[in-house]
Amino acid sequence: MTLSKNKIKYIRSLELKKNRKAEGVFLAEGHKLVGDLLGHFPCLLLAATPEWFASGKHSSQLPADEIVEVSEEELARASLLKTPQQVLAVFRQPVYPTDTSVIGRSLCLALDGVQDPGNLGTIVRLADWFGIEDIFCSPNTADIYNPKAMQATMGGIAHVKLHYTPLPDLIQTLGADIPVYGTFLDGKNMYGETLSTHGLIVMGNEGNGISPEVSRLINRRLYIPNFPAGRETAESLNVAIATAIVCAEFRRQAPSL
The missing domain is CATH 3.40.1280.10 (SPOUT methyltransferase, trefoil knot domain)
Structure with a gap:
């Protein structure tokens, strides 16, 4: 499975606050950040290279609605980083009561x-x-x-x-x-x-x-x-x-x- 052009466009659109707010989501990149957030916030999409999946830096049961294995080239097209870090994920924004x-x-x-x-x-x-x-x-x-x-x-x-x-x-x-x-x-x-x-x-x-x-x-x-x-x-x-x-x-x- 690969990332479609529309999916890449959607991921890159999350650079803008208005789009993040409209969708109620946010983007995280890199094994450290994504790994820390998995299980804390609902993950709607996780895209990673074969190297990341093989690294063992994550649970075997990934809590994500959609999981896509991508090439480094595909990840680079979707990533907002100058140097993509093998994995990115789209998470649901939490809503906390102001207590x-x-x-x-x-x-x-x-x-x-x-x-x-x-x-x-x-x-x-x-x-x-x-x-x-x-x-x-x-x-x-x-x-x-x-x-x-x-x-x-x-x-x-x-x-x-x-x-x-x-x-x-x-x-x-x-x-x-x-x-x-x-x-x-x-x-x-x-x-x-x-x-x-x-x-x-x-x-x-x-x-x-x-x-x-x-x-x-x-x-x-x-x-x-x-x-x-x-x-x-x-x-x-x-x-x-x-x-x-x-x-x-x-x-x-x-x-x-």
Whole structure:
């Protein structure tokens, strides 16, 4: 069985958000990513080379509606990668209920206008590493199902739920006792603060930081200090790097499980 021209056209069409949204699906490529997602999301189509099927890097019972063995040339025509990686798959997008009560009992992230798909995917990967299972995204945050974002998650999307929702409305539903953190140049030195094991950590846009509408609602303003203090440095940190630093400190302070 081979991939028809229409099937190849369909796979490549998933590069566009409007098509992914209309179909309710997303594309994943490469044995690591596809292997991590199989069994977590319904797989509608899996296309792979004979080498991938023979590699033993997957279960003998592949949970996919349609399985196609393709040549490297066929895979290259369908792939969105410069260097195709033997396997690609189309998965159904999950639909998660937006349960804000999780913020009151665990640590969650909020992304306010993060635009770069690579940054978004890396943040999902970080969240997975640090045991953060829910990320709340403003509507103008990049689409997690963008192929570049999906590749950057390195499979972390299998363990992290993303919710797209207006952040001011979300924060205003939280109780006054729920900590809402954000990083600012005029915040308190993060390493001198006692950080909570639950609440919301807001990370802002790559160029503009956290929006004024959300900034007004943050009740714990933090600062990531540069070293040494007072030294002239770059204006800011990459948002994914900043997220890693903040999450690491929160988890360092957390009681051992």
